[in-house]
Amino acid sequence: MRKIKRVGVLTSGGDAPGMNAAIRAVTRAGINNGMEVFGIRMGYQGMIEGEIFRMDSQHVSGIIQTGGTFLQTARCKEFYTPEGRQIAYEQLKKHNIDAVVVIGGDGSFTGANLMAHETDMVFIGIPGTIDNDLYGTDYTIGYDTALNTVVQAVDKIRDTASSHNRIFFVEVMGREAGFIAINSCIACGAEVAIIPEEHNQLEKVRKFLNERASKNKSSIILVAEGSKEGSAMEIADMIKPEFPQFDIRVSILGHMQRGGSPSAKDRITASLMGVAAIEALLDNQKSLMIGWMNEKIVHVPLSKTVKMHKTIPHDYVELAESIGTFLPKGIKKNHIN
Numbered sequence: 001m002r003k004i005k006r007v008g009v010l011t012s013g014g015d016a017p018g019m020n021a022a023i024r025a026v027t028r029a030g031i032n033n034g035m036e037v038f039g040i041r042m043g044y045q046g047m048i049e050g051e052i053f054r055m056d057s058q059h060v061s062g063i064i065q066t067g068g069t070f071l072q073t074a075r076c077k078e079f080y081t082p083e084g085r086q087i088a089y090e091q092l093k094k095h096n097i098d099a100v101v102v103i104g105g106d107g108s109f110t111g112a113n114l115m116a117h118e119t120d121m122v123f124i125g126i127p128g129t130i131d132n133d134l135y136g137t138d139y140t141i142g143y144d145t146a147l148n149t150v151v152q153a154v155d156k157i158r159d160t161a162s163s164h165n166r167i168f169f170v171e172v173m174g175r176e177a178g179f180i181a182i183n184s185c186i187a188c189g190a191e192v193a194i195i196p197e198e199h200n201q202l203e204k205v206r207k208f209l210n211e212r213a214s215k216n217k218s219s220i221i222l223v224a225e226g227s228k229e230g231s232a233m234e235i236a237d238m239i240k241p242e243f244p245q246f247d248i249r250v251s252i253l254g255h256m257q258r259g260g261s262p263s264a265k266d267r268i269t270a271s272l273m274g275v276a277a278i279e280a281l282l283d284n285q286k287s288l289m290i291g292w293m294n295e296k297i298v299h300v301p302l303s304k305t306v307k308m309h310k311t312i313p314h315d316y317v318e319l320a321e322s323i324g325t326f327l328p329k330g331i332k333k334n335h336i337n
């Protein structure tokens with residue numbers, strides 16, 4: 001096996017707080033182990049366009065506490081074509097780069113996995129997405145910060161909701177996954193969470209509001225953006241005419257969930273994953289994602305993480321129900337990841 005000497009690092013897909021900590025760790029661990037490290041700007045788009053530059057330790061100083069990604073990021077359609085990947089490969093070869101650390105989510109790893117099959121380029125993935133939806137890791141970089149941002153926002157909405165006796169539908173991010181919604185529901189004591197993993201959620205909302213009708217109390221209903229019932233706005237529009245006695249409002253938290261200074265947990269895990277990515281390269285590993293399971297670093301084949309689906313652990317649902325939060329029933333035991 002050839003020894004990896006020149007490593008590229010990029011962030012791809014939606015930015016997530018803690019990505020900078022991961023870039024910093026990859027860069028410093030790489031340099032400390034005698035490698036040359038190259039930053040690739042704007043994800044795969046920058047790879048195709050040759051936005052590649054050599055980094056030293058100073059490039060990554062003072063970034064661990066910042067949100068976003070200083071390398072910037074993109075969702076690059078061209079990289080999903082063989083032609084796009086060929087151009088990207090040639091750009092990497094111009095800089096004699098033999099391995100790339102990709103910090104991103106599902107889509108980013110799919111691209112890396114394809115190029116790893118077509119060429120001799122070595123890829124290591126680091127899970128970076130606020131959605132926490134990657135198979136093979138308990139935790140993705142950015143999720144903890146985003147969850148805390150949602151909790152703070154919902155606490156504030158609760159103040160005004162209870163002052164006016166209003167029902168709020170609060171929409172949170174998470175793409176096809178309900179991790180942000182279900183966990184912020186537990187953390188905020190929200191009354192209902194509508195998550196994509198479940199069907200027939202409107203019935204649940206109706207049942208809840210019927211029970212609520214006699215109590216004249218405010219409530220927070222969290223809606224994961226990927227819900228099968230539609231967006232928070234659509235759900236509220238459907239529900240409103242049926243419950244004219246309630247003052248129903250909608251709040252969409254949107255991209256504020258992606259910004260902000262990373263939490264200590266995000267900084268620490270991102271740093272450990274960054275070092276683990278370099279260690280994997282030193283150990284001649286390839287095509288794997290660095291994951292975090294049961295408080296330990298694990299290696300997961302990229303091919304597996306892009307194919308498999310991570311679902312909400314059933315224990316979470318049971319826990320939430322046992323403390324009185326109104327959550328969906330029926331998530332099957334065999335969905336525990």
Ligand code: F6P
Binds near residue numbers: 014129130131174
């Ligand atoms: O994957 C992260 C995420 O923030 C999702 O939660 C959301 O659906 C999506 O990205 C939004 O992407 P964009 O900023 O490109 O609209």
